[in-house]
Amino acid sequence: MTMLLINGAFQIKGTQPDGDTVRFMPGDPREWDLVNSRGRAVKHDVLGRAALRLDAIDAPETHYGPNRVHQPLQFAHAARDELLNWLGFTNVQQGPDETVTTVVPETVPGFILASGADIHGRCIALAGRGASEGNSGVDVDVDVDMLRRTVNHHLLAAGLVFPTFYRSLLPSLRTEFTAAARQARTAGLGLWPSDTTTTGAKVTALSSITDEVVILPKLFRRLVDYLQLGNLPLACFPAYLAGVQDRFTITSSGKRCTGLHNVVEISNGQSVRMTQPPEDLVFEEA
Structure with missing residues (x-):
């Protein structure tokens, strides 16, 4: 599946990340225009920072809707904490409303494989840590090996999130995500026993x-x-x-x-x- 590769960094201070949403800033903020050309526009601030919606997964809610309703927090927090730890953040401190107040380091390098934006202006993406092997701002073919190097796949394989698929995801990648979810369920990992x-x-x-x-x-x-x-x-x-x-x-x-x-x-x-x-x-x- 062809997706747009963008290099940059993840930043979470001042945000309320959960198990399937995190903030990302491209090395060149103008590369959001390449995502926008595919349909809906990505909402970002003047520095280019935007929220990601991690494709193909749905984590238990930490704060849904205006009343900030949550699902059982032991599972919601487990997904969020593993996401941040996998990306490379440590010593994450949060306030009562779950806003990150301090974190080490303040940014971690990473990349995304973007397929577009959702109705809320979040970029729909697969996310990886560290520097990518390709050039930023170009379309790349995403195969199963590349998929397995993303946090989307990691969280699903660990049983910390649910599979939730949309039509934009290539069937071959959906097949791999399905296999990872079923293996985690069979093994009784994460949230599946509950x-x-x-x-x-x-x-x-x-x-x-x-x-x-x-x-x-x-x-x-x-x-x-x-x-x-x-x-x-x-x-x-x-x-x-x-x-x-x-x-x-x-x-x-x-x-x-x-x-x-x-x-x-x-x-x-x-x-x-x-x-x-x-x-x-x-x-x-x-």
């Missing part, structure tokens, strides 16, 4: 999903938005999902769907589960 996405999560209140059960972050976000509408029964959640209209394909069957209600079941009025594993779904960008 995951209830497909077995059924008991949801009696918002606290059920913030402090107790571990589920796919996309499903978590939809549940949070639904539960914050008021005292609505869980039985009505599929109807809400139909209205949200997430578009995706079930790869095992080839079925194209609109709305997560196609793969979500409610039982006993208190349990929600997905009928397909996360890696079997390929989403369309909003």
Whole structure:
């Protein structure tokens, strides 16, 4: 798969990184224009610093939405801490709102393989540490060996994040990510022994999903938005999902769907589960 290689540095002081979002600054900020030419524009400051959304993975939430709702923090923080440690940051200190106040060093060299930007202006990318072997600002063919040298693959292989795929990702890379996720699940690594996405999560209140059960972050976000509408029964959640209209394909069957209600079941009025594993779904960008 051809992606745009950009050399630069990761910077996290003053930001709130989580397990799939971190800030990056190209060596030449004008190279963001090369990403912008592919579609949506990357939002960056005057120094060229921009947020990355790490492609193909979704980490448990540390602070979602205006109310800063989180998933069980032992898993959310494990993904975030491993991301920062793998990139080369040490002695990371954070304030009560999880903003990084001090870190050693303040920047670490790295590179990204960019495929575009999302609706929030974050660059969608694979991320690597240290200097890359290629020239910055050029398209490179990304194969499985290169994929395995990214933090995206590392976090998935360690069982610290969920696979969450979008159509822009080449099928061969998606196949490798799927294999890494399944191996981690089979080995019982990271969050997988606690995951209830497909077995059924008991949801009696918002606290059920913030402090107790571990589920796919996309499903978590939809549940949070639904539960914050008021005292609505869980039985009505599929109807809400139909209205949200997430578009995706079930790869095992080839079925194209609109709305997560196609793969979500409610039982006993208190349990929600997905009928397909996360890696079997390929989403369309909003």
